[in-house]
Amino acid sequence: MQISDAEWTVMNLIWESQPTAASDVIEQLAETHAWSAATIKTMLHRLVRKGALSATSSGRKYIYSCRVKRADCVLHASRSFLDRVFGGDTAPALLHLVESSKLTADQIDELKKLLDSMER
Numbered sequence: 001m002q003i004s005d006a007e008w009t010v011m012n013l014i015w016e017s018q019p020t021a022a023s024d025v026i027e028q029l030a031e032t033h034a035w036s037a038a039t040i041k042t043m044l045h046r047l048v049r050k051g052a053l054s055a056t057s058s059g060r061k062y063i064y065s066c067r068v069k070r071a072d073c074v075l076h077a078s079r080s081f082l083d084r085v086f087g088g089d090t091a092p093a094l095l096h097l098v099e100s101s102k103l104t105a106d107q108i109d110e111l112k113k114l115l116d117s118m119e120r
Contacts, residue, residue: 001051009029010025011073018065019064022044025040044064075095081093088111
């Protein structure tokens with residue numbers, strides 16, 4: 001399933017606080033983004049059609065929950081990125097990310113341990 005950048009924003013919010021009323025999603029995203037309520041409702045409906053969210057009605061409210069796990073979406077998005085940008089080759093992508101990032105000493109140690117464990 002392909003999720004746009006704006007839809008990722010909606011999904012991240014709902015993953016953190018599900019189940020979530022549409023009014024709460026609109027309130028939170030209207031504060032942090034210049035999106036109208038209609039735009040946010042459109043994204044919610046689109047995510048339901050894609051199968052990423054489920055919606056139930058409770059009186060006059062719509063309550064949204066995620067139907068997909070964040071880890072599954074991250075895996076799909078990262079695989080898609082690798083395929084598009086690096087021809088599916090992981091090593092150049094990792095090298096680029098490591099070289100262009102400001103890693104802490106702890107993060108570098110963690111990467112070393114991971115690479116060491118993969119060699120064994």
